[in-house]
Amino acid sequence: MSTGFENIAEQRRSRRGLLMGITDSIADLGGYVLRSITALGDFALFAWRMLLWLFTRLPRRDTLFDNMYQIGVLSLPVVALTGTFIGMVLAVQSYYQFRTFGLETQLGGVINKSMFRELGPVLAATMLAGRVGSAMAAELGTMRVTEQIDALSSMGANPIQYLVAPRFLSCLLLIPSLTIMAVFMGATGGASYCIFVLNIDSHHYVDNARQFVENWDLFYGMLKSVFFGATIGLVSCYQGFHCRAGAEGVGSAATTAFVHSFVAIIVLDLFLSILMDAVYTAIWPTSPLLFGG
Amino acid sequence: MVAAEPIIEVRDLCVRFGRQPVLRDLRFSVSRGETLAIIGESGCGKTVLLKTIIGLIRPERGQVVFDNQRVDQLSERELSRQRTRFGFVFQNSALFDSMTIAENILFPLRQNQPQRAAEHRQEMLTRLAEVGLSTSVLGKHPAELSGGMRKRVGLARALVMQPEVMLYDEPTTGLDPIMSDVINELMIRTRGSYPVTSIIVTHNMKTAHKVADRVVMLYPLARLARDESQMIFDGPTEKVEQASDQRVTQFVRGEAGDRLMEMSGEGERQ
Numbered sequence: 361m362s363t364g365f366e367n368i369a370e371q372r373r374s375r376r377g378l379l380m381g382i383t384d385s386i387a388d389l390g391g392y393v394l395r396s397i398t399a400l401g402d403f404a405l406f407a408w409r410m411l412l413w414l415f416t417r418l419p420r421r422d423t424l425f426d427n428m429y430q431i432g433v434l435s436l437p438v439v440a441l442t443g444t445f446i447g448m449v450l451a452v453q454s455y456y457q458f459r460t461f462g463l464e465t466q467l468g469g470v471i472n473k474s475m476f477r478e479l480g481p482v483l484a485a486t487m488l489a490g491r492v493g494s495a496m497a498a499e500l501g502t503m504r505v506t507e508q509i510d511a512l513s514s515m516g517a518n519p520i521q522y523l524v525a526p527r528f529l530s531c532l533l534l535i536p537s538l539t540i541m542a543v544f545m546g547a548t549g550g551a552s553y554c555i556f557v558l559n560i561d562s563h564h565y566v567d568n569a570r571q572f573v574e575n576w577d578l579f580y581g582m583l584k585s586v587f588f589g590a591t592i593g594l595v596s597c598y599q600g601f602h603c604r605a606g607a608e609g610v611g612s613a614a615t616t617a618f619v620h621s622f623v624a625i626i627v628l629d630l631f632l633s634i635l636m637d638a639v640y641t642a643i644w645p646t647s648p649l650l651f652g653g
Numbered sequence: 654m655v656a657a658e659p660i661i662e663v664r665d666l667c668v669r670f671g672r673q674p675v676l677r678d679l680r681f682s683v684s685r686g687e688t689l690a691i692i693g694e695s696g697c698g699k700t701v702l703l704k705t706i707i708g709l710i711r712p713e714r715g716q717v718v719f720d721n722q723r724v725d726q727l728s729e730r731e732l733s734r735q736r737t738r739f740g741f742v743f744q745n746s747a748l749f750d751s752m753t754i755a756e757n758i759l760f761p762l763r764q765n766q767p768q769r770a771a772e773h774r775q776e777m778l779t780r781l782a783e784v785g786l787s788t789s790v791l792g793k794h795p796a797e798l799s800g801g802m803r804k805r806v807g808l809a810r811a812l813v814m815q816p817e818v819m820l821y822d823e824p825t826t827g828l829d830p831i832m833s834d835v836i837n838e839l840m841i842r843t844r845g846s847y848p849v850t851s852i853i854v855t856h857n858m859k860t861a862h863k864v865a866d867r868v869v870m871l872y873p874l875a876r877l878a879r880d881e882s883q884m885i886f887d888g889p890t891e892k893v894e895q896a897s898d899q900r901v902t903q904f905v906r907g908e909a910g911d912r913l914m915e916m917s918g919e920g921e922r923q
Contacts, residue, residue, distance in 0.1 A: 503749075506745060506747060506750075507743050507744070507745065507747040508747050508748075508749055508750070510704065510709050510741075510743070510747065511741065511743055511747035511748075511749070512749075513709055513733075513736065514707055514709065514736055514739065514741040515736070515737070515741075515760060515761040515764060515765070515810075515814075516733045516734065516736050516737040516761065516764055516765050517733070517760075517764045518729065518733055
């Protein structure tokens with residue numbers, strides 16, 4: 361008899377345990393959703409305050425130029441180098457596929473189109489996020505933990521206007537130049553490999569490359585890059601500003617800045633591509649998207 | 654001689670970080686020209702109080718009134734303007750490490766008085782001389798200076814706008830006794846050169862005795878009952894030694910007291 365009661369009590373306990381497990385999981389999920397929404401709202405507010413400052417008072421020229429030098433000029437070599445190699449890798453990867461169909465001379469079109477529309481902007485943005493975004497987050501994070509941001513505020517300066525606005529503006533204004541560099545070096549690297557290593561006829565290669573790439577492709581890449589630059593600037597500064605205390609906090613801010621920027625770049629790339637293709641189709645309904653001929 | 658008119662009033666101030674309360678129902682005022690020392694053990698919220706006074710931290714409840722204006726209700730822009738009336742010396746100096754010493758001291762002037770650019774350099778040199786530093790440091794970066802020199806540069810930077818109120822966050826922490834005394838003397842000299850109100854957050858009772866007119870002692874909330882006041886002493890500096898509250902006298906004399914017993918209790922439990 362007593363064994364029966366014990367069994368019932370045991371069953372109730374296990375049912376209660378299961379129920380509590382489920383409610384805990386729901387609470388955890390709710391907490392996560394709430395935290396995410398709060399963080400998103402906080403980020404939107406941060407971006408809004410930065411934009412307000414940008415429109416009311418431009419950053420000081422010396423601060424802006426210093427940031428432009430750090431962000432733009434010093435990023436050029438690494439963007440040029442990676443751009444060159446990406447162009448060559450594209451040539452290696454595409455060559456055997458195209459040779460099967462006897463279309464080797466079309467490689468110029470494929471490589472250049474890919475560089476202008478996708479690889480150039482994404483590569484420049486990735487390099488910027490890695491080289492500059494992480495550094496900005498680490499720098500601002502260090503300033504946060506060593507009270508330098510508080511010191512700025514205590515002296516009547518607005519940290520968002522003084523620290524964030526020039527970095528954001530530099531990313532926004534200079535990423536098109538970096539993208540042009542990546543595209544140019546990628547196209548040059550691809551062409552060099554095809555012509556000098558794979559011995560593809562240079563006349564046909566250049567002719568196809570010229571024929572398949574339109575002004576729209578350049579605009580397409582440039583517009584994307586501006587969105588990427590703005591995202592990198594905002595995400596990295598936000599992470600630096602909200603850095604946790606200590607060396608671990610600074611390291612984590614730098615890593616998170618890159619990871620979040622990179623994810624945002626890839627997601628934005630998809631949606632911008634869909635949007636831009638829809639715009640292209642609306643403006644030129646009869647023109648094919650990939651090979652403009 | 655301390656004027657009676659209050660320049661800063663803290664009324665029922667409560668500050669909380671997430672779920673953790675740091676300050677609870679604080680109430681005191683600072684008269685114009687007075688030097689107030691805020692003492693208390695680490696983690697009791699002294700620095701938070703200082704940052705709340707200047708509006709770097711928004712209180713959960715209560716008011717901070719500066720010159721008849723509610724600091725906690727000011728817009729960002731107005732707050733920035735009011736902050737130029739304060740000078741803040743940070744615990745670790747908080748010098749901008751990307752700037753030279755000259756740029757650091759000039760920063761408040763360039764930021765707030767760009768129209769007086771011609772006078773900036775002279776102003777900077779005057780402040781540098783006041784804190785006893787030579788012009789050879791001007792081209793250096795903060796990392797190239799010793800802790801004491803950085804503290805003095807921080808003081809020069811805070812003084813360059815000739816603020817009405819000086820806030821010192823542990824100005825002598827981490828310095829040797831001689832350099833600590835130099836900083837104490839500089840704080841006294843500052844008050845002597847023009848009528849400035851000062852609030853000094855410190856652990857150092859020598860600093861409190863030497864520089865302050867009045868002492869307020871805070872106690873960590875975690876060690877207090879719900880209805881106990883966080884301010885366990887508020888009075889003239891000379892009375893702090895004779896306080897009736899044992900917690901105050903223990904702190905002033907630097908005695909571990911029951912903390913030692915707590916530690917040995919924890920040790921036994923482990």
